[in-house]
Amino acid sequence: MNRSIVVFYLIVLFIGFQACDKKGVTPPGEEIPVPSTLPSGVAEGGVTWDKGSRKATFTLIAPNKKSVNLISSLHDFKPTDANKMHVASDGQTWWLTVENLPTSGHVTYQFLVDGELKVADPYCHLVLDPDHDRYIQGVDFPAYPTGKTNGIVSVLELDAPVYSWKANSFSRPNPYDLVIYELLVRDFVQKHDYKTVQDSIPYFQRLGVNAIQLLPVQEFEGNLSWGYNPSFHLAVDKYYGRANDLKALVDALHEAGIAVILDVVYNHAFGQSPLAQLFFNNAAPTAQNPWLNRAATHPYNVGYDFNHESALTKQFVKDVLKYWVEEFHVDGFRFDLSKGFTQKNSGTSESAVGAWSAYDASRVQIWKEYNDFLKRLDPELYVILEHFGDDQEEQELAEEGMFLWNNLNYVFNEATMGYHNDPKQSSFKRLFKSEHGFAKPNLITYMESHDEERIQYKNQQWGNSAGNYSAKDLPTALQRTEMAAAFLMLSPGPKMIWQFGELGYDIDINHNGRTGEKPILWDYLKDSNRYGLYKQYSKLIHWKRRNTIFRDAAVFEQVEGAVKYFILSEGGQQVMVIGNFGVESNEITITAQMAGTWKDNMTQANKVLATGQKLNLKAGEHYILSSTLLNN
Known part of the structure; x- marks a missing residue:
């Protein structure tokens, strides 16, 4: 190729590069992120820690942000090129894999967003609070990195003890019980x-x-x-x-x-x-x-x-x-x-x-x-x-x-x-x-x-009263x-x-x-x-x-006013709960639904109620009656 032509192309390339460079200049913390693929097996929120490979991938969901750094105890809470996070192809998940971590101890960390905002990890399992943790006694947790950063700090525990469950055959109660x-x-x-x-x-x-x-x-x-x-x-x-x-x-x-x-x-x-x-x-x-x-x-x-x-x-x-x-x-x-x-x-x-x-x-x-x-x-x-x-x-x-x-x-x-x-x-x-x-x-x-x-x-x-009651x-x-x-x-x-x-x-x-x-x-x-x-x-x-x-069970009820009762029926069993919430004695006329020979579950005695009978209940008196005594 003719030397003059080569020089011409170099000049054009240089001028074009300079023009593009000036047009795309961005302040620190506002670099245009290049999408990259989130590693396989990594959760979109929080930290995926693999103790065997000594690798941890930190992620933060933060749509429309320009840059995110992982600032931590690993780098004295200072942003560096090494802790600049990648943005995934979804444009909202930021991630960074950190290798060669120790297998014990902990890492304290935050995310520095757009070079200004420090936030903790919304998916973290342990946080440190510089204002309130000092009042917690008798609980063991890492110290806050005083002098290194400010605000809430997240903790990744590298050797958190795994709990060994004992009750592996628990059967939940019936929800209606x-x-x-x-x-x-x-x-x-x-x-x-x-x-x-x-x-x-x-x-x-x-x-x-x-x-x-x-x-x-x-x-x-x-x-x-x-x-x-x-x-x-x-x-x-x-x-x-x-x-x-x-x-x-x-x-x-x-x-x-x-x-x-x-x-x-x-x-x-x-x-x-x-x-x-x-x-x-x-x-x-x-x-x-x-x-x-x-x-x-x-x-x-x-x-x-x-x-x-x-x-x-x-x-x-x-x-x-x-x-x-x-x-x-x-x-x-x-x-x-x-x-x-x-x-x-x-x-x-x-x-x-x-x-x-x-x-x-x-x-x-x-x-x-x-x-x-x-x-x-x-x-x-x-x-x-x-x-x-x-x-x-x-x-x-x-x-x-x-x-x-x-x-x-x-x-x-x-x-x-x-x-x-x-x-x-x-x-x-x-x-x-x-x-x-x-x-x-x-x-x-x-x-x-x-x-x-x-x-x-x-x-x-x-509370209401009447006489001496x-x-x-x-x-x-x-x-x-x-x-x-x-x-x-x-x-x-x-x-x-x-x-x-x-x-x-x-x-x-x-x-x-x-x-x-x-x-x-x-x-x-x-x-x-x-x-x-x-x-x-x-x-x-x-x-x-x-x-x-x-x-x-099927229900028959009269639960308004001072004297209240309801009757439950299931199969051959019936239960009646009746009580006087008044502050004076009250009478109730026994109806056909209430009549019968009942078992008093408080005393185990029989209680016979006949249709048309007047049952007098003292203030605060109540009964729990059933066709047969309830299972204890």
Whole structure:
């Protein structure tokens, strides 16, 4: 080729290169990423650690970002060319494989996004908090890398001990036999840890409950919380202990025949969550956030509202659920604020509750998808929703096998306090599936929960009275609670009690602030009246579990006004629960349905009731009658 022609092409190439170079200049941290293939077998979220090959692949889902560095204890938390992450061909998954890692110890790490934003790993199983970890005592975890970085830091444990499960043949209780004990670790034992809760298993066995529902244990902001302010949904909050401590508790409960249900929060995330921080501006998620709404779509939202129509949100929630089922062997989930899983914007004011609660077909579809996913994981998982929605919507969800929280705190407490001026004021009709339009009693019914005032507190504060009889007096109030428990436990379907309700816990829910720490009063067991309530709860729970009539029997009921009763019928067995919630004696005329020779399960004596007979019931008096004595 002619030399002049070669020179000409070199000049053209040089000029073209310079032009392209000037046009494509980008500041540090904004390099244009070149898509690359995510290595085979690597999860799209979190860390895939292969101890045998000493390789770990770190991933972060971060759409529309320009660069991501893995900053860690391996490089003194400084970004380098060596820790610059690749973006996968999907344009949203960033990854980096680190080789020749040691096989013991740990790596602390964060992601540096676009050269400015430091975030922890939303999929990590252990985090370090520079502000709150210092107050955690008696729990072993790595030290925060003080002076190296700031903000929440993730931890990859290179030699985390593998838990060896013992209860490998646990059989879950029939869902209609469930008696769930709702428990907040912080306020149940003084040491607020899983190890001490485990010591209470004999107490649960004597009481007879067959499921423990733990208030949220995923990493939440701060230490002293109910747990409904989550930030890292796959991490165990260290305030209660480490992951293996929780696994040991689950294992021990399974060995005792008790299921474990986790209370989980996927309506929202709080500000420490990387899912919020990755797309956040002006104190709210940005419109580009693929997980969270810029503004909540419904009332009673806290934190930042998840968009459950987003594919990334759905994948995140499914990943999290799968992790807790497979890694911790949990038996089901109670989903907090499940009615919030909607993009139908009803507004956030209290006046919008009616519109929010109305039938929402899109929300039904979201829940069917999550339920189908869980049942593919394990067909026997319990799926429980705190929904409080339209009856039609709850009917559809129940038909899919989901269970709905059924809050009867108000009517039960009106009854125990002795107020019946309006017959519907203390009506128990919503105890029964027919009032909900359900084919089966897929209702988790309760008269107390973490979120309701304590029955015994209101009894003692505002109980009604007549003459010398007062619902405020402790022994009387506890007897009335015992009567209410009989109606609750022996009506068809699963039930729930809040911790220490079986002992008549009477500390105001607003003591020390609504979600603040409450006194732990195990001394109640030394009080004969309170211990008597515990023993009666135990009888009721064992009757419920050992007699199939309490699953889904036919019901005849009259549960409005002061004197209430219902009759269950299944095969040749009948059960009648009757009681006077008034503060004075009351008479009831025996009907044909009530007539017969009954067995009194409290005394084992016969009780004959004839049609037209007047049965006089003293204030607070009740009976549990059956055709044949119930199985103990």
